[in-house]
Amino acid sequence: MNYWLMKTEPSVFSIDDLALAKRRTASWDGVRNYQARNFIRDDMQPGDLAFLYHSSCDVPGIAGIVKVTSKAYPDATAFDKRDHHYDPASERANPRWFAVDIQLESKFRRVITLQELRAHAKDRLNELLILRRGNRLSITPVSARDWRFILTLNGADERA
DNA sequence: GCCAACGTTGGC
DNA sequence: GCCAACGTTGGC
Numbered sequence: 001m002n003y004w005l006m007k008t009e010p011s012v013f014s015i016d017d018l019a020l021a022k023r024r025t026a027s028w029d030g031v032r033n034y035q036a037r038n039f040i041r042d043d044m045q046p047g048d049l050a051f052l053y054h055s056s057c058d059v060p061g062i063a064g065i066v067k068v069t070s071k072a073y074p075d076a077t078a079f080d081k082r083d084h085h086y087d088p089a090s091e092r093a094n095p096r097w098f099a100v101d102i103q104l105e106s107k108f109r110r111v112i113t114l115q116e117l118r119a120h121a122k123d124r125l126n127e128l129l130i131l132r133r134g135n136r137l138s139i140t141p142v143s144a145r146d147w148r149f150i151l152t153l154n155g156a157d158e159r160a
Numbered sequence: 161g162c163c164a165a166c167g168t169t170g171g172c
Numbered sequence: 173g174c175c176a177a178c179g180t181t182g183g184c
Binding site for chain 3: 007009055056057060114136138
């Protein structure tokens with residue numbers, strides 16, 4: 001069982017969108033970065049938990065927790081010519097891109113802001129990849145230690 | 161909108 | 173394999 005952090009732009013897909021989705025479940029597709037693809041394809045397992053991080057918005061930060069509920073499967077958006085994520089190089093017989101299903105586990109009562117995470121970057125969260133300079137990966141692993149510490153921040157682990 | 165820090169592409 | 177050009181990400 002692994003911990004992750006998954007980024008999304010709330011203007012495109014937010015934690016509230018996930019809350020309103022059928023069975024509070026969505027396909028995490030559209031990933032077009034090989035490192036992130038490898039995490040999905042090779043390392044993610046059903047039951048893994050991930051922080052859902054809102055980026056490119058007014059208050060960037062962690063909005064809640066999602067659970068991985070499927071194994072990796074070929075990303076169908078790569079096969080769809082009309083889809084923004086269409087990739088002609090990905091063939092059905094040999095898919096290049098993969099997706100997993102995620103289900104909303106909990107929405108935090110407030111966003112744990114990037115600013116707040118940064119305040120702990122030098123001590124408690126010195127392993128957290130999202131705080132590393134230049135990191136743009138949309139999916140990053142989180143250590144169990146960092147996971148637990150983030151949950152203690154201002155009681156943000158209370159379920160909404 | 162700016163810009164730093166990537167990743168990708170393609171000519172050579 | 174090098175590397176310049178270009179595209180993307182994402183905080184500010």
